[in-house]
Amino acid sequence: MLVQFYNVSKIYPNGVKALDDISLKIDRGEFLFLMGPSGAGKSTLIKMLFREELPTRGQIFVASRSIVRMKRSEVPLLRRNMGIVFQDFKLLENKTVAENIAFAMKVVGASHRDIRQRVPEVINMVGLKGKENCLPTELSGGEQQRVGIARALANQPLMLIADEPTGNLDMETSQEIMELLFDINRKGTTVIMATHARELVKQAHKRVIMLERGRIVNDTPHGESLV
Amino acid sequence: MRLSNILYFFREAAKSLSRNRLLTFATISTVTICILILGMAVLLSLNAERFMSRLESDVQMIAFLDRSLSDAEIDEVQEEIEKIDGIKSIKFVSRDESLRELQETYGSQYDLKATLGKNPLPHTFEIEAKNPQDVPKIAELVYRIPGVYKVNYGQGVVERLFQVTHWVRIISLAFIIVLAAGAVFLIATTTRLSVFARRKEIYLMKLIGATDWFIRWPFFIEGIFLGVVGSLLAVALLAAGYGALLQNITSMAIITLVSDMAVLGKVYLALVGTGAVLGVLGTYISLNRFLNV
Numbered sequence: 215m216l217v218q219f220y221n222v223s224k225i226y227p228n229g230v231k232a233l234d235d236i237s238l239k240i241d242r243g244e245f246l247f248l249m250g251p252s253g254a255g256k257s258t259l260i261k262m263l264f265r266e267e268l269p270t271r272g273q274i275f276v277a278s279r280s281i282v283r284m285k286r287s288e289v290p291l292l293r294r295n296m297g298i299v300f301q302d303f304k305l306l307e308n309k310t311v312a313e314n315i316a317f318a319m320k321v322v323g324a325s326h327r328d329i330r331q332r333v334p335e336v337i338n339m340v341g342l343k344g345k346e347n348c349l350p351t352e353l354s355g356g357e358q359q360r361v362g363i364a365r366a367l368a369n370q371p372l373m374l375i376a377d378e379p380t381g382n383l384d385m386e387t388s389q390e391i392m393e394l395l396f397d398i399n400r401k402g403t404t405v406i407m408a409t410h411a412r413e414l415v416k417q418a419h420k421r422v423i424m425l426e427r428g429r430i431v432n433d434t435p436h437g438e439s440l441v
Numbered sequence: 442m443r444l445s446n447i448l449y450f451f452r453e454a455a456k457s458l459s460r461n462r463l464l465t466f467a468t469i470s471t472v473t474i475c476i477l478i479l480g481m482a483v484l485l486s487l488n489a490e491r492f493m494s495r496l497e498s499d500v501q502m503i504a505f506l507d508r509s510l511s512d513a514e515i516d517e518v519q520e521e522i523e524k525i526d527g528i529k530s531i532k533f534v535s536r537d538e539s540l541r542e543l544q545e546t547y548g549s550q551y552d553l554k555a556t557l558g559k560n561p562l563p564h565t566f567e568i569e570a571k572n573p574q575d576v577p578k579i580a581e582l583v584y585r586i587p588g589v590y591k592v593n594y595g596q597g598v599v600e601r602l603f604q605v606t607h608w609v610r611i612i613s614l615a616f617i618i619v620l621a622a623g624a625v626f627l628i629a630t631t632t633r634l635s636v637f638a639r640r641k642e643i644y645l646m647k648l649i650g651a652t653d654w655f656i657r658w659p660f661f662i663e664g665i666f667l668g669v670v671g672s673l674l675a676v677a678l679l680a681a682g683y684g685a686l687l688q689n690i691t692s693m694a695i696i697t698l699v700s701d702m703a704v705l706g707k708v709y710l711a712l713v714g715t716g717a718v719l720g721v722l723g724t725y726i727s728l729n730r731f732l733n734v
Contacts, residue, residue: 264648266648266734287652290650290651290652291650292650293647293648293649293650294649294650296650298648298649304641304644304645306642306645318649320449321646321649321650321651321655321656322649322650322651323443323446323655325443325445326445365649369649369650
């Protein structure tokens with residue numbers, strides 16, 4: 215088991231109950247969609263995976279380590295197991311494609327040699343060969359998200375976590391990004407993706423967890439709930 | 442720590458400094474002004490301290506002896522006084538010596554011996570305490586020794602002096618602490634702008650799995666640089682100003698300023714060190730909020 219949630223609830227200091235007694239398990243190698251209307255708790259659940267938020271009640275294990283009992287100094291090591299992809303890409307504007315990816319390796323202490331070797335690899339993987347020296351502003355939205363994904367993959371994570379990765383992209387580009395994510399999943403990386411895009415999820419035939427008002431209302435292994 | 446990381450930290454710090462020139466300038470000026478004021482306060486209290494300890498060390502006791510004592514009894518008194526803790530020196534001044542001194546102050550116009558007929562002065566001991574603060578206590582003990590009929594040390598005035606110097610010390614220390622705290626606050630405010638401009642980058646680094654120290658180092662180097670450059674400027678101004686003051690004031694005999702280069706050098710060095718510490722402290726304060734992800 216890669217991820218385990220046991221009776222997790224989250225109540226924010228302002229009284230909002232974001233998650234209400236959630237239990238779930240995610241296996242290594244799975245592709246999982248988190249769906250539900252805005253405010254259903256998708257983002258909170260995702261943020262707990264990399265310990266940006268802690269549960270008010272309940273227990274969470276990621277790769278057999280308790281998120282709740284983890285020391286502050288251990289959090290960076292936890293996060294190095296994960297690649298995070300953002301809706302707004304979060305690329306550094308003043309750095310080129312290659313530099314953005316190298317930066318992610320640099321900050322976790324990778325050596326020059328590893329960086330030189332790995333950066334072209336992931337650029338190839340996401341299909342951006344030839345764009346290494348472009349600045350993010352010179353790229354389309356889809357290409358920028360590919361940089362985001364390449365950056366997330368640079369440190370060879372166990373799982374890729376994507377919060378609305380296609381939220382800012384048109385349908386066609388979104389489908390291309392999905393193909394890329396499926397591809398990454400086929401090579402063994404667990405992918406957890408929160409999304410609103412019903413059509414994309416429907417086509418995928420992957421596991422779907424539906425959230426509503428902080429509760430799991432549906433958990434189907436191949437997205438049957440959407441048919 | 443990897444060498445490439447250290448180079449990276451310095452490069453990042455240099456980039457940030459040259460990217461925000463205006464902010465760099467503003468922070469350096471802030472540090473300069475703070476350290477300048479702090480330095481003036483330190484020099485002032487240093488001189489006050491020197492002046493006060495000189496005043497204090499001038500405090501001396503004179504024990505007057507009964508005129509009927511024999512030489513043997515005088516020796517006994519001296520032995521008794523020497524037994525008291527905290528005495529630095531004791532000097533016997535015979536009545537003849539006292540009269541001679543007195544004669545000198547009056548000059549040769551008056552022949553005191555002729556006028557007075559005989560020497561009216563008693564034998565005395567001049568006693569110095571190791572710690573001037575102990576003078577009143579020691580004086581009391583000396584007074585109790587048989588054969589001593591009076592001890593003079595400027596009663597009343599001395600107690601007042603110690604009261605004043607005590608408070609001057611506390612106030613100047615408090616003043617310096619307040620100034621240093623103000624400097625930290627000002628530096629924290631200016632570095633917060635530089636941290637704020639890069640909050641997205643910091644957030645990203647945190648989520649990728651960078652350690653807090655990896656994120657902090659470039660900012661710390663930046664803070665140290667700003668602190669050291671700012672305080673070096675301040676020390677240069679201070680040294681020039683104080684040097685000019687020294688040259689102009691040496692003619693006045695009453696006030697002698699601290700002019701010992703070893704002491705002043707230590708003060709200047711400490712000020713530069715303080716600048717560096719303030720720079721780090723300021724960035725630490727403004728950075729911490731953004732690391733809490």
